[in-house]
């Protein structure tokens with residue numbers, strides 16, 4: 311033995327195990343790159359992970375942090391005026407040279423002016439949320455040279471959006487935080503991914519770990535969008551009490567808002583259960599009683615119900631009033647267990663996906679414990 315070098319420095323297998331481990335990691339990296347190549351290309355970043363826009367939370371600090379860490383941050387413009395949006399874009403551009411997007415709500419009364427603000431600042435990606443956009447809005451964004459992303463709640467909508475010329479689709483399932491549709495992410499993914507090849511599709515809602523992200527990529531998604539997992543990032547400006555509520559919550563605490571009477575529709579929102587959730591049911595009951603007694607018109611009753619949540623997200627996320635405000639959160643809140651840096655959250659997601667790919671290739675090397683004929687119940691199964 312050479313002086314100073316212990317027996318353990320020379321692995322008995324001549325380093326074969328280490329080389330095999332590295333080879334498996336290399337294969338996992340290559341496979342992940344292959345799976346989300348289209349997503350990375352359309353976003354122009356390293357990781358095809360979008361930080362879903364969250365009103366009051368997705369502002370310059372979180373957006374820049376996500377983009378700097380290799381993901382794709384998206385500013386939530388919410389009800390911002392064109393001037394406020396202009397400031398926010400400039401402030402974000404001052405913090406990062408990496409690409410990021412802006413989320414605009416289609417119902418905003420100044421939508422076209424907001425689009426022009428994005429164009430004036432050379433924003434490369436505009437995400438249109440809150441309903442089917444007009445073709446005027448889509449073509450105005452495209453004329454500016456930016457890419458247009460839209461949400462599709464069903465395959466028919468997705469196809470229509472593709473015909474309108476959008477560059478990518480986001481499908482968001484019912485598990486997500488904030489305003490939600492009726493269908494789960496898993497079902498939407500099965501409905502849309504196998505049939506929509508023309509544009510990249512990003513899957514959102516309920517994704518908390520890398521294995522889930524990988525599963526959607528393997529089903530044909532080009533990337534994913536996460537919101538809830540980024541709320542407790544160090545760089546997120548959400549109020550400490552808002553963050554604490556997320557850290558303490560389990561998946562089952564993130565509930566969809568309840569509608570008492572179909573004559574008075576309630577826009578479904580998923581949020582953590584708190585006093586406001588219960589109070590909202592009481593308010594609806596009282597309003598419906600007054601309508602039944604003829605004390606309120608249907609329109610006035612509907613307005614009173616809708617008024618309940620006005621400003622509620624700001625009260626919770628900015629002011630920290632976690633009882634009277636709206637704690638919008640997805641079911642993936644169960645995976646939020648501590649404050650972490652944005653880079654750490656992204657690394658964790660990618661690491662989990664890579665580990666899943668590597669351990670699968672390890673199982674493949676060891677041979678499968680079953681045979682295809684056995685699963686199919688064919689002749690091989692009986693032999």
Ligand SMILES: Cc1cc2nc3c(=O)[nH]c(=O)nc-3n(C[C@H](O)[C@H](O)[C@H](O)COP(=O)(O)O)c2cc1C
Nearest residue numbers: 362363364365439486487488515516536537538640
């Ligand atoms: C607090 C909060 C606010 C949100 N605000 C918006 C918004 O303003 N616009 C939007 O398109 N989506 C909004 N969302 C949805 C996210 O962009 C994202 O699609 C969603 O959070 C993904 O699901 P997940 O929460 O399970 O990760 C919000 C979500 C949360 C949790």
